[in-house]
Amino acid sequence: MVYGDHVEDRPVFDAASAEPLYMQVADYIEGQVKAGNIARGQRLPSERDMGEYYGVAYQTVRRAMRELRERGLVESVLGKGTFITKK
Amino acid sequence: MVYGDHVEDRPVFDAASAEPLYMQVADYIEGQVKAGNIARGQRLPSERDMGEYYGVAYQTVRRAMRELRERGLVESVLGKGTFITKK
DNA sequence: ATGCATTTGTCCGTATGTATG
């Protein structure tokens, strides 16, 4: 999947929420995977692209990715990208 | 020496290490020279071949060669190859 | 003299990792 393809509406994240932005992003992506909208083994868009797409900063996406790595949902490979773990 | 001849086990480089990959490669080759496993004046395998052999990208090998040139351990000649300096 | 293969050299694009303000 490439951002630009229309798969679902861009989610709206609330910077004023008690829930940190990066957590909202992480939860959203986890939800997309669990809903089957993002396949296992699939590569996510670059962190920079996700930042633009979601309207949040690069570092916020990085925090979200770190969160997802800790949850075991994704794996990041330097120079290649971030991938949804097989299971 | 050609890679394919068995001289020593392929080293395993750790992409997750704090030590950059190119530095690990450079250090390994310097170690091989100092250990006498690679002779002075000898030509190294091509940078592309070393990349395949070591499981790293061509540009990463190039970076390692630059490091070794700066250390004075090797000299590169366009069209010919990279050679271990006499001293 | 003319190709052809080999090798180093250069550049670009993409991506993650780290650090700073």
Place this chain on the structure above:
DNA sequence: TCATACATACGGACAAATGCA
């Protein structure tokens, strides 16, 4: 949180020099 910069790493493409048939 955001913006920016730099380092590291990979992949592809092309150029330049060398050597050989």
